[in-house]
Amino acid sequence: MYILFEGIDTCGKSTQIELLKKTHPEIITTHEPGGTSFGKKAREILLNDSLRSKRAELLLFLADRAEHYEEIVEPNRYSMVISDRGFISGIGYALANGDFDFDELVALNRFALKGHFPDRIILFITNMETLQERTSQKSLDGIELRGLEYLLQVQEHMKESILRLDIPHLFIDATESIESIHQSILTYLKV
Ligand SMILES: Nc1ncnc2c1ncn2[C@@H]1O[C@H](COP(=O)(O)OP(=O)(O)O)[C@@H](O)[C@H]1O
Numbered sequence: 001m002y003i004l005f006e007g008i009d010t011c012g013k014s015t016q017i018e019l020l021k022k023t024h025p026e027i028i029t030t031h032e033p034g035g036t037s038f039g040k041k042a043r044e045i046l047l048n049d050s051l052r053s054k055r056a057e058l059l060l061f062l063a064d065r066a067e068h069y070e071e072i073v074e075p076n077r078y079s080m081v082i083s084d085r086g087f088i089s090g091i092g093y094a095l096a097n098g099d100f101d102f103d104e105l106v107a108l109n110r111f112a113l114k115g116h117f118p119d120r121i122i123l124f125i126t127n128m129e130t131l132q133e134r135t136s137q138k139s140l141d142g143i144e145l146r147g148l149e150y151l152l153q154v155q156e157h158m159k160e161s162i163l164r165l166d167i168p169h170l171f172i173d174a175t176e177s178i179e180s181i182h183q184s185i186l187t188y189l190k191v
């Protein structure tokens, strides 16, 4: 089973994945961009936000996704694989960057994933206050420097995309306590 943890920067994805790993070491955890050796190189370029062309950026994220699917997701299809980000980030950030069409993005992502969208998605939903508080406590990468309004737009696109694609999902209030979110995730995943 292929599961995505999705949400904008600082919403708490990695915190919950780390917690889950402690109680359930059998779960395979991974991330995009950068879950493969090619991905590590792509991630360096992508997080610098140095590409002038948004199309080039999108294609590099897609190349990372295709390699990640081939190397990590597909060979482990009979285990539970949880990825910190995936194609919902791919669509959400691209839509916020403008100049891309939803159906075109879905088709490109379907191609990268050999037609296999994730089985379930957990989306963490935050708000301006929490986002401000958490981002002020870390050094920001190139993408995060695009601003908090931009990130909240991305979040809206992620939510709408999950609903439009009708993929089984859980929406989590990211402002709740770490422990109560952990419990909701355990219940949803039935682990
Ligand atoms: N539910 C929560 N309540 C309060 N702080 C949280 C919560 N979840 C995560 N944090 C804190 O917010 C920051 C960002 O969390 P992180 O898990 O790294 O987010 P992401 O992986 O989504 O970018 C970290 O300092 C983390 O300790």
Ligand SMILES: Cc1cn([C@H]2C[C@H](O)[C@@H](COP(=O)(O)OP(=O)(O)O)O2)c(=O)[nH]c1=O
Binding pocket: 007, 008, 009, 010, 013, 014, 032, 033, 061, 085, 086, 087, 089, 090, 091, 093, 094, 143, 144
């Ligand atoms: C997977 C993916 C990520 N991104 C962005 C989202 C993040 O800003 C960045 C990955 O950063 P990362 O540090 O992995 O995320 P987080 O800050 O949540 O721990 O790349 C895209 O723009 N498109 C994509 O397809």
